[in-house]
Structure formats: C-alpha cells, structure tokens
Amino acid sequence: MKKTILAITFAFLLGIYFVSFVSGVSQEFPVSPPPMTEGMFPCSSCHASMEVNRKKRELKDEHPDIKLHHAETMRWCLDCHDARNRDKLRLYNGEVINFTEGYRLCGECHGNVYKAWRAGIHGKRTGYFAGPGKRTYFLCAHCHDPHEPKFKPIKPEPPPLRPTEPENAR
Amino acid sequence: MRDKNYTRREFIRNLSLTAIAGMSIPLLSACSKEEVEDFLQKHFLEMTEEEKKRLIAKLEERYQQKYGKKFQISMKEAQQDTLWGYGLELSRCIGCRRCVYACVKENNQSRYKRQLHWIRVLQLKRGNLINLENSEHYYNPDTVPEKGYIYLPVQCQQCQNPPCVKVCPVHATWQEPDGIVVVDYNWCVGCRYCIAACPYKGRVFNWGEPNIPPEELNTSVHYLGNRPRMKCAVEKCTFCIQRVRSGRYPACVEACPTGTRKFGNLLDPKSEIRYIIENKRVFRLKEDLNTDSKFYYFFEG
Numbered sequence: 001m002k003k004t005i006l007a008i009t010f011a012f013l014l015g016i017y018f019v020s021f022v023s024g025v026s027q028e029f030p031v032s033p034p035p036m037t038e039g040m041f042p043c044s045s046c047h048a049s050m051e052v053n054r055k056k057r058e059l060k061d062e063h064p065d066i067k068l069h070h071a072e073t074m075r076w077c078l079d080c081h082d083a084r085n086r087d088k089l090r091l092y093n094g095e096v097i098n099f100t101e102g103y104r105l106c107g108e109c110h111g112n113v114y115k116a117w118r119a120g121i122h123g124k125r126t127g128y129f130a131g132p133g134k135r136t137y138f139l140c141a142h143c144h145d146p147h148e149p150k151f152k153p154i155k156p157e158p159p160p161l162r163p164t165e166p167e168n169a170r
Numbered sequence: 171m172r173d174k175n176y177t178r179r180e181f182i183r184n185l186s187l188t189a190i191a192g193m194s195i196p197l198l199s200a201c202s203k204e205e206v207e208d209f210l211q212k213h214f215l216e217m218t219e220e221e222k223k224r225l226i227a228k229l230e231e232r233y234q235q236k237y238g239k240k241f242q243i244s245m246k247e248a249q250q251d252t253l254w255g256y257g258l259e260l261s262r263c264i265g266c267r268r269c270v271y272a273c274v275k276e277n278n279q280s281r282y283k284r285q286l287h288w289i290r291v292l293q294l295k296r297g298n299l300i301n302l303e304n305s306e307h308y309y310n311p312d313t314v315p316e317k318g319y320i321y322l323p324v325q326c327q328q329c330q331n332p333p334c335v336k337v338c339p340v341h342a343t344w345q346e347p348d349g350i351v352v353v354d355y356n357w358c359v360g361c362r363y364c365i366a367a368c369p370y371k372g373r374v375f376n377w378g379e380p381n382i383p384p385e386e387l388n389t390s391v392h393y394l395g396n397r398p399r400m401k402c403a404v405e406k407c408t409f410c411i412q413r414v415r416s417g418r419y420p421a422c423v424e425a426c427p428t429g430t431r432k433f434g435n436l437l438d439p440k441s442e443i444r445y446i447i448e449n450k451r452v453f454r455l456k457e458d459l460n461t462d463s464k465f466y467y468f469f470e471g
Binding site: 116119120121122124125126127128129143151153154155156157158159160162163167168 | 264283284307313315418419424434445
C-alpha cells in the first residue's frame with residue numbers, strides 16, 4: 001500500500017515537471033513597454049468590428065506608411081499578427097502571445113540572437129548593471145523596426161581636430 | 171687662527187650651501203600658504219581619512235571659485251571582488267563616434283586648445299585588422315558605416331600588467347584593486363613618460379589649461395576620475411570610475427546606439443562579460459606585449 005502511494009506521488013510530481021515544458025512557458029523578462037505608435041493600441045478598437053481578409057495584398061486604405069521589408073516575399077502581415085485578435089502576435093505554431101513577449105516571435109527565426117539577448121549580451125544597455133538600480137531589458141522593437149529592421153547609415157560625429165588646426169593650437 | 175687647513179674648496183662649498191639655503195626662504199615665503207600646502211601634500215595612497223576629507227573640501231572650494239559650480243567629489247573606494255572587464259562587438263560598430271563625445275561630456279575633457287578625446291575610433295579596411303598602423307582615425311564621410319571598412323574603438327585598456335605604471339617616475343599613476351589604472355592629477359609632474367610607454371595611445375596630455383564651456387560641466391566627479399584637470403596633467407579613460415563604483419554603466423556603453431559595447435565584472439561568473447569570454451571568440455589588442463588588457467574584442471556572425 002505504502003509503495004503504491006509513493007509511486008503515485010512520484011509519478012504525479014514527474015508529471016508536473018514535464019507539463020511545464022509542454023505549455024512552452026519561458027523565463028519572464030522585465031522589459032519596458034513596447035514602443036507603439038501613438039493612438040494605435042489597442043488595435044481591436046478598429047479591428048474587432050472589421051471582417052478578416054486573409055488575402056495577401058499591399059495595404060492602401062489604412063496603414064499605408066508601413067512598408068514591409070522583412071522577408072516580404074515569404075510572409076505578409078497576418079503571418080506575425082494574429083488575424084482574429086489584432087492585440088496579439090502569432091507564433092509559427094499558431095500560439096498567440098502579447099506584444100510584451102514579442103521577443104519570442106523574433107526568436108523563432110533569429111535564434112542565436114535571441115539566445116544572446118537572453119544572456120544579456122545583445123543590444124543596448126543603460127542604467128545599472130549591479131547595485132541599487134535595476135537592469136532593464138529592451139524589447140526587439142525598441143531598436144529594430146519590425147517592418148523595416150535594417151539600420152540606416154547615420155551621420156558620424158566630427159573627427160578629432162588635428163594638432164595643427166587653429167582651434168587646437170595655442 | 172686656523173686649526174686645520176681651511177682650503178679654498180671648503181670655503182666655496184660652505185658659501186654656496188649658505189646661499190642656496192638662504193635663497194629658499196624667500197622662495198617659499200613668496201608662495202602663498204595654499205601653494206606651500208599643495209607642494210607638501212602627501213601621496214594619495216598614504217593619506218589618512220582626515221587628510222582626504224580636508225583635500226576634498228579644499229578642492230571643492232577651489233572649483234567653486236574657478237567654475238562657479240558646486241562639485242561633489244567622491245573618493246569611493248573599489249568594491250570587494252570586482253575586476254572590471256570590457257567587451258566590444260566589432261561586427262556592430264558603425265564608427266559613429268557617439269561614444270567619444272559622450273565620454274567627453276561625462277568626464278569634463280578640454281574641448282578646444284587642446285581638444286582631448288579619450289576614445290579613438292580607428293577605421294580599418296575589412297580583412298586588414300592586424301595592421302593597426304594603417305588605420306585612419308580622422309575619417310569623416312557623410313554617413314557611416316562605409317562599405318568595406320570596420321571600425322575599432324580604442325581607449326585605455328586598463329591593463330593588468332600596465333607599462334605606464336612601471337615607468338612613472340613619481341608614482342602618480344597606479345592600478346586600483348578593481349583593475350582601473352588611475353592618475354592622481356595633483357601628483358603628476360607632466361613628464362609624459364607614461365604616454366611614451368603606452369602601446370595603445372590610451373593617454374593624453376593637457377598641454378594648456380583645459381577649456382570647458384561652463385554649462386557643460388559634469389559636477390558629480392571622482393577624485394581619481396573626471397574632476398576638472400589642470401595644465402601639465404596626464405589623463406585617460408578610467409572606466410567612468412564615478413559610475414561603475416555605484417553599479418552604473420560607463421558613459422560610452424550607454425551612448426552606443428548599436429549595442430556594441432559590453433561591460434561587467436570579470437570575477438562574477440554570471441556577468442555578461444564572462445559569458446562573452448566563454449562563448450565568443452575574443453581577442454585582445456597587441457597580446458604579444460603581455461600587457462594583459464581588459465578589452466575583449468570579438469566578431470559576431
């Protein structure tokens with residue numbers, strides 16, 4: 001009798017341990033709020049009443065300023081944005097996630113960068129890394145525009161003055 | 171009457187010694203009390219707590235008079251079990267120089283006559299990393315990054331085996347327990363031997379009185395770090411000693427727009443810099459000189 005109870009308890013605990021993997025729960029990260037365009041979120045304020053058009057097309061009536069330059073030959077809007085609930089993002093297997101967890105979506109294709117970001121070595125860092133303050137993680141979208149992620153070249157700051165230039169010389 | 175042979179040599183010797191001793195009295199009395207106090211200041215590492223406090227008060231008073239602003243000079247010591255390390259991802263540096271000017275603002279460097287930069291960004295042709303002598307640091311294109319080039323920022327590498335500390339004749343520069351090589355600007359005599367010894371051109375010299383626009387002064391300073399310097403003092407990157415000893419990132423790390431720069435405690439096994447050293451192919455500059463630098467450069471895919 002004792003042995004069966006022990007066996008059942010053990011199996012129960014083992015089950016709980018494996019269930020946590022199945023639901024795909026990953027570590028939570030303390031991220032700052034996602035950088036939404038003003039007035040856009042929540043998207044369901046417009047989209048809840050609109051019918052879903054799954055045809056791949058170029059958007060002309062609304063959202064004309066969003067140009068997709070990110071694997072646009074293979075995907076379009078509704079591959080990442082959930083069709084039924086526009087306040088959420090959609091993973092490859094159909095699972096629906098919040099914008100605050102957007103890194104999981106980006107991490108599906110950019111796995112090595114995701115791994116580096118989780119370790120804390122990818123991306124911009126500010127604030128405190130130890131001591132009294134807190135370390136903030138930035139979401140992917142804080143630096144990379146998800147629709148046009150390639151960084152544009154910027155103007156560099158001025159070069160150092162040469163020692164003989166009048167502003168530098170005595 | 172002579173007891174022994176009092177020679178001409180002895181007479182001249184006695185006369186010159188008296189003259190020299192006699193001259194020093196008006197010389198010292200011509201200096202103000204402050205200047206005498208400065209001259210007789212003890213070495214920073216030998217000062218007691220009391221003396222350090224008095225030194226801070228004296229300096230704060232002087233800065234108030236000179237710049238008209240209230241400075242907070244900290245003398246915070248190194249924390250236990252810390253050794254600061256720096257990581258630089260060269261595949262992401264675009265050569266924008268935002269780090270250079272963030273450093274200038276944070277550390278009260280002279281802006282003109284002379285302009286001093288602690289960080290120098292080198293532009294190298296892709297595939298030519300080894301030839302640092304062929305680098306260009308006066309580049310000024312319209313936009314960066316330019317195609318076919320990589321950018322390599324260099325600053326004081328805070329070597330664990332620093333040649334500059336070895337050659338200083340007055341011990342004005344030394345290495346703190348947390349790895350930062352510091353300069354006591356009051357003690358430095360300006361011989362510039364350390365600048366000659368540094369293989370990375372990490373140090374710069376104040377040839378004249380530094381010129382800083384008063385509205386751009388940073389008033390939270392550290393005695394060994396970013397307090398306003400004077401003529402004839404050598405200065406260099408201190409890993410923003412006023413920031414890292416409270417757990418904040420250095421100014422260059424925060425300014426970088428592409429996330430190239432990484433910083434952390436080498437003795438903390440969970441820090442970012444340790445992860446980089448363990449997982450990426452890191453290298454250091456001029457390893458053959460055995461300076462044991464703290465800057466770990468690496469390329470990502």
